[in-house]
Amino acid sequence: MSYNWDFSALGPYKLAFLxxxxxxxxxxxxxxxxxxxxxxxxxxxxxxxxxVSVPLGLAIDALRAIxxxxxxxxxxxxxxSRLFGIPGPSPLVASLIGLTVAQLAYSADLIRSAIEAVPAxxxxxxxxxxxxxxxxxxxxxxxxxxxxxLPSHMALxxxxxxxxxxxxxxxxxxxxxxxxxxxxxxxRSLEAWMTVGAIYIVLxxxxxxxxxxxxxxxxxxxx
Amino acid sequence: xxxxxxxxxxxxxxxxxxYGERGIISAFDLEVExxxxxxxVGYSGCGKTTLFKALTGLMPAEAGDAWxxxxxxxxxxxxxxxxxxxxxxxxxxxxxPGLLPHKSVLENLALPQELVLQKSKxxxxxxxxxxxxxxxxxxxxxxxxxxxxxxxxQRAHLAxxxxxxxxxxxLDEVTSNVDPRTSEAITDALDALRDGRGISFxxxxxxxxxxxxxxxxxxxxxxxxxxxxxxxxxxxxGFRDPEAQTFASERVSRRER
Numbered sequence: 001m002s003y004n005w006d007f008s009a010l011g012p013y014k015l016a017f018l019x020x021x022x023x024x025x026x027x028x029x030x031x032x033x034x035x036x037x038x039x040x041x042x043x044x045x046x047x048x049x050x051x052v053s054v055p056l057g058l059a060i061d062a063l064r065a066i067x068x069x070x071x072x073x074x075x076x077x078x079x080x081s082r083l084f085g086i087p088g089p090s091p092l093v094a095s096l097i098g099l100t101v102a103q104l105a106y107s108a109d110l111i112r113s114a115i116e117a118v119p120a121x122x123x124x125x126x127x128x129x130x131x132x133x134x135x136x137x138x139x140x141x142x143x144x145x146x147x148x149x150l151p152s153h154m155a156l157x158x159x160x161x162x163x164x165x166x167x168x169x170x171x172x173x174x175x176x177x178x179x180x181x182x183x184x185x186x187x188r189s190l191e192a193w194m195t196v197g198a199i200y201i202v203l204x205x206x207x208x209x210x211x212x213x214x215x216x217x218x219x220x221x222x223x
Numbered sequence: 224x225x226x227x228x229x230x231x232x233x234x235x236x237x238x239x240x241x242y243g244e245r246g247i248i249s250a251f252d253l254e255v256e257x258x259x260x261x262x263x264v265g266y267s268g269c270g271k272t273t274l275f276k277a278l279t280g281l282m283p284a285e286a287g288d289a290w291x292x293x294x295x296x297x298x299x300x301x302x303x304x305x306x307x308x309x310x311x312x313x314x315x316x317x318x319x320p321g322l323l324p325h326k327s328v329l330e331n332l333a334l335p336q337e338l339v340l341q342k343s344k345x346x347x348x349x350x351x352x353x354x355x356x357x358x359x360x361x362x363x364x365x366x367x368x369x370x371x372x373x374x375x376x377q378r379a380h381l382a383x384x385x386x387x388x389x390x391x392x393x394l395d396e397v398t399s400n401v402d403p404r405t406s407e408a409i410t411d412a413l414d415a416l417r418d419g420r421g422i423s424f425x426x427x428x429x430x431x432x433x434x435x436x437x438x439x440x441x442x443x444x445x446x447x448x449x450x451x452x453x454x455x456x457x458x459x460x461g462f463r464d465p466e467a468q469t470f471a472s473e474r475v476s477r478r479e480r
Binding site: 132219 | 308311315316368384
């Protein structure tokens with residue numbers, strides 16, 4: 001039993017794989033940034049009156065339960081034109097919506113609990129010194145929340161890069177989609193999947209190393 | 224030589240606050256002259272913390288009037304100035320140190336000056352060094368709060384309020400949870416601060432020795448009221464109110480036992 005390796009068959013797809021890698025990174029980066037940024041206002045809403053926070057909390061729990069693939073498909077196949085009379089999003093935008101919403105649900109809850117865990121004596125003594133409310137938020141609450149949520153968020157961001165492969169199901173030209181196309185013409189499936197694996201190793205490993213450094217940084221350890 | 228006229232710096236009339244809290248303040252009156260220290264003693268839950276929070280707008284008052292240097296800042300329980308501008312003049316030193324853990328001691332002492340007094344970094348650092356020397360933490364300026372001892376932390380916490388030069392410092396048990404030597408260093412620093420800069424203090428403490436050393440007058444706070452006020456020379460034996468007498472003798476005998 002033997003297998004004849006032939007990566008050269010994938011040669012014509014070199015550029016396509018490179019572009020696919022770029023889209024993978026793009027999907028991961030944009031959904032991470034948007035998910036984290038939108039997590040902040042959501043976290044603040046979760047701390048409001050129960051009329052707001054209870055339904056929002058339930059919605060967030062529901063979103064966390066739904067698989068990312070279903071969120072992406074839902075964002076893409078939602079009957080926008082029939083219900084709202086507007087055209088649906090492109091596969092790229094639908095994928096970004098699905099990935100962002102999934103991360104948003106996690107971020108909002110993490111940030112909310114981090115805000116609640118800011119030591120009360122730090123906030124009280126800053127107020128007692130004459131800090132204004134925005135100064136308390138900027139200089140006491142914000143740094144504390146960032147230090148609490150950064151390690152878990154870096155794990156979410158790495159996860160987003162990998163989950164972006166789901167966008168291939170609706171035809172976004174990222175790495176996995178390129179591999180599928182290449183396979184269908186060359187029939188070199190093992191080589192194609194190994195190429196995709198290598199792309200992810202190259203994209204994700206630096207992030208993992210960075211996350212480890214951040215976790216060990218003295219700034220983060222001084223809690 | 225004629226004595227300098229004694230001026231009332233803080234006047235509080237009929238203060239009521241803390242409804243629903245553990246310590247309630249009601250019908251509380253107080254006058255503090257510039258450069259003096261008022262010791263406040265009483266049982267736990269007598270309303271000391273509520274008093275301090277209400278005077279700095281950290282807790283709403285329900286009734287009462289208060290003046291700082293003749294300017295009214297509390298009218299019928301309502302603050303008539305922005306709370307943060309009031310706290311520049313009347314600064315509470317909380318019982319628990321609340322230094323920012325991700326900043327060095329030096330940065331912790333500089334930041335409030337930069338934010339509250341709009342000082343430049345250089346000015347703020349210079350003042351931080353001066354005060355750090357005064358309270359004896361100048362060797363710890365570059366350390367982080369997690370790297371210094373509890374006593375040093377308490378001193379840094381106090382220094383953070385001192386660098387702002389408020390007119391009145393409200394000291395809530397600042398020498399609890401520290402060793403006797405640190406307690407003495409803090410007391411000496413406060414003494415120096417009062418003599419050097421004419422700052423007034425309201426001092427809540429369970430430690431009668433510190434009250435005796437720093438205070439000019441001593442108040443017995445009981446059930447939220449200023450039940451009796453005596454000069455420190457008569458403290459703790461000179462209270463005439465029976466409740467105050469019981470409290471003082473219990474404390475003294477407990478210490479002797």
